[in-house]
Amino acid sequence: MALTGVQIFKLLPKTNCKKCGFPTCLAFAMKLAQGGIELSACPDVSDEAKSALGEASAPPIRSFALGTGATAAKMGGENVMFRHEKKFVNPSAIAVNIKDNDANLAATAEAVAGSEIDRVGQKLRIDAISIECASGDSATYEAAAKTVAEKAPGAAIILNCRDAAVIEAAAKAIADRKPLLYAATDETAEAMAAIAKANGLPLVASAKGLDALSALTEKIKGLGVEDIVLESGAESAKEIIEHNTQIRRAALKKSFKPLGYPIINSVIRDDSILETSIASVAIAKYSSIVVISSVEKWKNLVLFSQRQNLYTDPQVPMQVEQKIYEIGEPDKKAPLMITTNFSLTYFIVSGEIENSKVPSRLAVMDCEGLSVLTAWAAGKFTAAKIANFVNESGMADMVEVKELILPGQVAILSGALEDKLEGWKITIGPREANAIPTFLKGRE
Amino acid sequence: MSFVVPKESFGGKVLAVDFGKEGSKLTIGGETTLPFLAFEGEVPNRPVVAYEIQDCAPEDWPETVQSIYKDVSGDPVSWAKYCQETLGAKAIALRLVSTHPDRGDRSAEAAAQTIKDVLAAINIPLIILGSNHIEKDATVLVAAAEAASGYNCIIGKAQEGNYKTIVAAALAHNHKLIAMSELDINLAKQLNILITQMGFDKEKLITDPMCSALGYGLEYTYSVMERIRLAGLAQNDPTMQPPIVGDVGMYVWKVKETVASGNDVPEWGELEERSISWETVTATSMMLSGSNLLIMRHPRAVENVEKTIDELM
Numbered sequence: 001m002a003l004t005g006v007q008i009f010k011l012l013p014k015t016n017c018k019k020c021g022f023p024t025c026l027a028f029a030m031k032l033a034q035g036g037i038e039l040s041a042c043p044d045v046s047d048e049a050k051s052a053l054g055e056a057s058a059p060p061i062r063s064f065a066l067g068t069g070a071t072a073a074k075m076g077g078e079n080v081m082f083r084h085e086k087k088f089v090n091p092s093a094i095a096v097n098i099k100d101n102d103a104n105l106a107a108t109a110e111a112v113a114g115s116e117i118d119r120v121g122q123k124l125r126i127d128a129i130s131i132e133c134a135s136g137d138s139a140t141y142e143a144a145a146k147t148v149a150e151k152a153p154g155a156a157i158i159l160n161c162r163d164a165a166v167i168e169a170a171a172k173a174i175a176d177r178k179p180l181l182y183a184a185t186d187e188t189a190e191a192m193a194a195i196a197k198a199n200g201l202p203l204v205a206s207a208k209g210l211d212a213l214s215a216l217t218e219k220i221k222g223l224g225v226e227d228i229v230l231e232s233g234a235e236s237a238k239e240i241i242e243h244n245t246q247i248r249r250a251a252l253k254k255s256f257k258p259l260g261y262p263i264i265n266s267v268i269r270d271d272s273i274l275e276t277s278i279a280s281v282a283i284a285k286y287s288s289i290v291v292i293s294s295v296e297k298w299k300n301l302v303l304f305s306q307r308q309n310l311y312t313d314p315q316v317p318m319q320v321e322q323k324i325y326e327i328g329e330p331d332k333k334a335p336l337m338i339t340t341n342f343s344l345t346y347f348i349v350s351g352e353i354e355n356s357k358v359p360s361r362l363a364v365m366d367c368e369g370l371s372v373l374t375a376w377a378a379g380k381f382t383a384a385k386i387a388n389f390v391n392e393s394g395m396a397d398m399v400e401v402k403e404l405i406l407p408g409q410v411a412i413l414s415g416a417l418e419d420k421l422e423g424w425k426i427t428i429g430p431r432e433a434n435a436i437p438t439f440l441k442g443r444e
Numbered sequence: 445m446s447f448v449v450p451k452e453s454f455g456g457k458v459l460a461v462d463f464g465k466e467g468s469k470l471t472i473g474g475e476t477t478l479p480f481l482a483f484e485g486e487v488p489n490r491p492v493v494a495y496e497i498q499d500c501a502p503e504d505w506p507e508t509v510q511s512i513y514k515d516v517s518g519d520p521v522s523w524a525k526y527c528q529e530t531l532g533a534k535a536i537a538l539r540l541v542s543t544h545p546d547r548g549d550r551s552a553e554a555a556a557q558t559i560k561d562v563l564a565a566i567n568i569p570l571i572i573l574g575s576n577h578i579e580k581d582a583t584v585l586v587a588a589a590e591a592a593s594g595y596n597c598i599i600g601k602a603q604e605g606n607y608k609t610i611v612a613a614a615l616a617h618n619h620k621l622i623a624m625s626e627l628d629i630n631l632a633k634q635l636n637i638l639i640t641q642m643g644f645d646k647e648k649l650i651t652d653p654m655c656s657a658l659g660y661g662l663e664y665t666y667s668v669m670e671r672i673r674l675a676g677l678a679q680n681d682p683t684m685q686p687p688i689v690g691d692v693g694m695y696v697w698k699v700k701e702t703v704a705s706g707n708d709v710p711e712w713g714e715l716e717e718r719s720i721s722w723e724t725v726t727a728t729s730m731m732l733s734g735s736n737l738l739i740m741r742h743p744r745a746v747e748n749v750e751k752t753i754d755e756l757m
């Protein structure tokens with residue numbers, strides 16, 4: 001159970017030395033009780049206090065990485081049930097499952113390695129490969145693990161095998177990649193935990209139902225494994241929502257430690273579009289690892305987009321810096337366009353300008369991260385404000401002919417802008433960005 | 445430590461709304477908990493998916509979805525029958541696009557005739573949508589409500605700028621009503637209050653908090669819907685208890701991801717699967733955040749959403 005600020009205070013050094021960044025030990029204790037900071041910020045806590053506090057000050061959902069290096073996916077560490085309350089912090093990792101004796105093993109690993117795409121300025125990718133032990137043979141399995149490790153150097157690896165005798169060699173062979181052992185059941189807990197402990201690996205606890213699962217995580221923890229992932233036996237979309245909701249609630253609202261871990265859900269279905277739909281259920285409803293069966297590019301794009309949407313900060317729209325972006329190598333005759341600094345708007349528009357192959361300038365105006373029409377409706381993208389921006393940014397010196405191209409959706413501003421910007425010609429561009437290439441080519 | 449199922453019980457409940465004629469009625473809403481959490485409350489009715497059709501050829505729909513209807517979409521009656529008979533639609537949403545001043549400016553009388561013809565040809569419930577032109581809808585939807593008198597349709601959308609005449613017509617002809625506002629929980633609440641103050645039953649209302657497509661503001665709609673649900677259930681706010689509609693198709697089938705071919709954007713993969721799953725996942729996300737009624741376009745997207753609902757119920 002969580003301790004109160006005062007209970008924590010009693011265990012601190014009480015020197016008010018401020019090394020933690022707080023004015024007093026009491027202030028630090030209060031903050032610690034609320035969560036959001038770690039006990040380790042105080043360099044002087046006694047070991048005794050550490051062990052007393054460690055449990056209580058741990059985040060309600062344990063957080064650790066899946067995989068290693070720059071592309072490792074952080075999991076857990078969530079604080080809320082609904083994204084409008086605060087923000088979902090660690091986006092669900094997407095893992096593709098492949099059998100160890102599948103002839104496409106290497107090709108799939110390569111496809112995962114090459115799955116990265118850029119969306120709204122973020123680089124998104126398939127995070128992990130789950131290698132399913134279909135052969136039942138330890139040597140085949142180990143070889144498969146090595147192949148995947150080699151062909152997909154950035155991907156996290158999940159060793160999807162329930163037989164401790166089979167998984168052990170593979171786990172050892174690629175231990176430096178910190179594979180997730182998937183999974184221990186009540187029967188195999190001792191053997192699996194021993195392998196996880198010996199190699200410093202995270203372990204999935206797999207049981208039918210949350211009662212049995214809670215008992216199993218306690219058991220595994222007792223065996224010395226800290227980084228645990230939950231598999232509750234949820235199969236249908238209904239079970240995924242119900243189990244995951246109960247797990248998240250138990251951890252956050254009841255501080256129920258046995259379920260305070262990230263969740264893994266397999267959503268494999270025969271039909272790839274249905275699988276995509278069920279994967280989107282798991283992403284929205286608290287899954288930390290979603291296991292799918294294939295890496296089609298369209299499917300990746302859909303899942304990356306949904307995950308990105310739901311994991312953005314609801315308080316701060318994604319935005320880009322206000323400035324005049326050069327696309328291609330524009331000379332003084334190149335067209336000059338204007339838009340707002342909402343990331344989505346900027347990336348769509350600049351992408352289409354690139355597609356047109358017409359070197360151009362895109363003036364991006366700070367509208368607090370709002371889209372063109374929203375900014376206009378909110379009074380942030382008005383004729384007066386645009387005129388100000390044009391004058392202050394020195395755009396006039398960059399071009400030979402003073403002509404500014406407006407987004408078609410705010411065509412209504414052109415008259416007022418011409419009045420305010422003496423010597424400038426205002427041209428109305430297309431309403432939708434996908435018409436920009438034709439529009440720009442037509443001007444040449 | 446033993447596990448106790450952490451159940452929540454809410455004071456409020458989502459209102460159940462039925463539509464369609466006796467014998468072919470559908471009911472949406474009625475749940476006493478958040479979407480699909482049947483372990484702690486009642487979830488009595490499946491979300492309903494309605495097929496969107498228009499009163500004119502859907503020239504602005506992308507090829508992937510336009511081509512499905514190419515033999516029938518010249519005529520709303522054939523189109524409606526095709527959805528009912530061939531696609532097995534459970535409900536139809538007829539959008540009166542051609543009444544828009546920029547899209548043909550057809551008269552309210554002409555629209556009323558189309559409604560009568562479509563109603564005579566089908567026996568599943570009908571949702572009647574205007575062209576989203578504030579002034580024109582104020583007359584078109586009044587004529588449409590009258591033409592559909594006795595059919596217990598859903599009429600929409602009433603917005604802040606035109607709700608008065610539309611509410612009066614829905615009241616006079618006993619229809620259900622969609623109240624739409626723009627992605628803001630307070631505006632949604634305000635509009636529902638204004639409408640009920642005219643004597644319109646809150647039990648006959650459906651809230652449209654405005655949809656948005658995956659990748660294009662989905663997160664805003666998602667959170668507004670969740671907040672509406674929580675206000676209705678946890679705070680027992682009666683103005684936030686009507687079922688919610690997600691007008692999915694019209695937002696999805698215009699974004700680049702549903703239009704651009706795989707040749708143009710190789711890193712996005714095949715257009716067919718991409719666009720269909722774009723609509724599917726947008727709809728699934730809307731159901732998870734609270735939509736009870738979905739308006740969609742592509743049969744394969746509808747099929748996959750229905751299968752998702754099968755799993756969820």
Ligand code: B12
Nearest residue numbers: 317337339345370371372373374377378407429432433661
């Ligand atoms: C998400 C959203 C919001 C979000 C904000 C998201 C954001 N970061 O901007 C929230 C919920 C906060 C919001 C709030 C409001 N919104 Co709003 N919102 C939307 C919504 C659903 C999507 C906007 C979006 O993200 N579009 C995607 C981006 C990429 O579009 P874009 O910037 O316009 O860019 C496109 C084109 O303009 C073009 N383009 C862009 N730049 C350039 C440049 C050139 C040179 C060219 C040629 C083309 C071009 O390319 C892009 C792709 O085609 C739209 C409705 C809709 N479905 O479109 C309403 C909408 C924009 N909102 C609207 C309104 C009224 C508001 C509010 C005033 C309402 C309110 N009740 O509070 C507030 C104002 C905000 C404030 N702070 O006060 C109205 C605007 C009405 C109008 N015609 O003016 C809309 C159209 C809804 C509607 N149907 O009424 N909104």
Ligand code: SF4
Nearest residue numbers: 016017018020025042
């Ligand atoms: S660093 Fe530790 S001892 Fe120093 S003020 Fe902070 S809590 Fe107190």
